[in-house]
Amino acid sequence: MGAVKTxxxxxxxxxxxxxxxGILLERFILHRLRAVAERTRWQGDEVVISSLRGVTTxxxxxxGVYVALTLVQMPPRVYGLALKALLxxxxxxxxxFLSRLAAGFxxxxxxxxxxxxxxxxxxxxxSRLAIFTLGGLILLQTLGISIxxxxxxxxxxGLAVALALQEPLANLFSGLHILLSKQIRPGDYVKLExxxxxxxxxxxxRNTTIRQLPNNVVVVPNSKLASIIVTNYYLPQQEMSxxxxxxxxxxxxxxxxxxxxxxxAKEVLREVPGGVPEFEPFIRYHTFDDFSINFxxxxxxxxxxxxxxxxxxxxxxxxxRYQQEGIEIPFPIRTIYMRNQG
Numbered sequence: 001m002g003a004v005k006t007x008x009x010x011x012x013x014x015x016x017x018x019x020x021x022g023i024l025l026e027r028f029i030l031h032r033l034r035a036v037a038e039r040t041r042w043q044g045d046e047v048v049i050s051s052l053r054g055v056t057t058x059x060x061x062x063x064g065v066y067v068a069l070t071l072v073q074m075p076p077r078v079y080g081l082a083l084k085a086l087l088x089x090x091x092x093x094x095x096x097f098l099s100r101l102a103a104g105f106x107x108x109x110x111x112x113x114x115x116x117x118x119x120x121x122x123x124x125x126x127s128r129l130a131i132f133t134l135g136g137l138i139l140l141q142t143l144g145i146s147i148x149x150x151x152x153x154x155x156x157x158g159l160a161v162a163l164a165l166q167e168p169l170a171n172l173f174s175g176l177h178i179l180l181s182k183q184i185r186p187g188d189y190v191k192l193e194x195x196x197x198x199x200x201x202x203x204x205x206r207n208t209t210i211r212q213l214p215n216n217v218v219v220v221p222n223s224k225l226a227s228i229i230v231t232n233y234y235l236p237q238q239e240m241s242x243x244x245x246x247x248x249x250x251x252x253x254x255x256x257x258x259x260x261x262x263x264x265a266k267e268v269l270r271e272v273p274g275g276v277p278e279f280e281p282f283i284r285y286h287t288f289d290d291f292s293i294n295f296x297x298x299x300x301x302x303x304x305x306x307x308x309x310x311x312x313x314x315x316x317x318x319x320x321r322y323q324q325e326g327i328e329i330p331f332p333i334r335t336i337y338m339r340n341q342g
Contacts, residue, residue: 011068018064022057030056047104055097062086062093087142095135099128121204122175167223171206174222178203184225184232189304192220193229213305233304239276242299242307244314246283247292249328254293257327258283264321265299268314274306275299292330 030049037045069082103124178184184200190210191197198212208225210218233240248257265281279300287294299314301307322329 007071007073011071014067014071015061015064018060018062018067019057021064022060025056025060026053043108044105047101047108051097051100051104055093058089058093062090084143088139091135091139091142095132095139098135099131102127102131121202122172122179125205168206171222174226175203175205175208177226178208178222183235184208184230185234188232188234190233191231192225196220238303240301240304240307242301242310244297244299244311245294246297246318247289247294247329248322249330250293252293252327254285256325257295260321260325260327261297261318264318265297265314268310268317269299272310272313274302274309276302291332 030052034046034049037049066083066086069079069086074082106127107124184190184203186200186202188200189198190200196210196212196218198210198216198218201209201211201217203209203222206222208220208222210220212218246261248254261283262281269275269279269281270277281297281299283295283297285293285295297314299307299310301310319329
């Protein structure tokens with residue numbers, strides 16, 4: 001009786017020691033390793049350490065449980081079931097670790113080749129799904145469950161599954177098409193034909209998230225995004241022309257107006273953040289209007305949102321300069337001729 005109690009005591013101590021060892025390993029050793037990894041140039045070590053978060057404690061706990069099982073006398077059937085349970089937990093935890101590792105290295109690799117394939121949660125989730133599927137098949141095979149009938153049934157029922165999941169699959173393949181076509185990438189500023197516009201935050205397996213300038217979020221299903229007209233203000237490059245409409249009086253010297261306007265435009269592009277100082281601004285007269293001669297001033301902004309500050313500063317400075325130069329920006333007027341019939 002005393003030997004049995006002693007074996008149970010040692011088994012309990014083994015489980016406690018394994019769990020405590022895992023906690024200490026994560027709290028101190030992995031924490032220090034993470035600090036060292038942040039100072040290295042290679043980012044792969046950070047991926048490995050972050051993938052081990054929570055898994056090392058489980059592994060050492062399972063080791064402690066396994067040692068406890070060897071110390072305690074129990075019926076063979078119970079012992080076999082306990083070992084199978086440990087095996088299931090070990091395979092699942094290893095699968096979780098490998099899925100984190102694969103997603104982390106995939107994200108790290110895609111950052112180096114973001115011009116080829118932009119990093120998104122869609123690709124990371126697909127890599128996790130592949131690892132979990134492989135882990136599930138390995139688990140079934142380890143437990144002695146034949147996977148051949150399951151694969152056969154999956155092939156037969158594939159059509160029914162595809163019909164039942166028609167909309168999710170359409171979103172998935174549309175997301176892959178959007179990514180591989182590289183016409184819409186995370187970070188791009190886009191405008192949909194329905195009027196919504198903003199920065200693309202992420203492309204997942206189901207939808208694309210767009211953050212608007214007021215900091216609202218628009219969620220668009222991938223299949224919908226792939227079938228509507230989208231304006232991407234970051235393609236073929238982020239720089240874009242900024243058009244400002246101006247009108248001057250018919251009494252104005254148009255050569256002087258052009259010279260003064262270009263001087264102000266150059267000053268704005270040189271001094272205002274978001275302007276392109278290397279760009280040579282120009283104007284184009286285009287309309288004899290009812291009360292003014294209208295023209296367009298062409299500026300250059302580094303990206304879409306920079307145009308607002310450029311227009312703001314340009315209008316202020318141009319108005320002040322026109323006042324100094326005696327150039328009139330006319331009010332809307334209408335001249336009425338009265339015929340005296342008396």
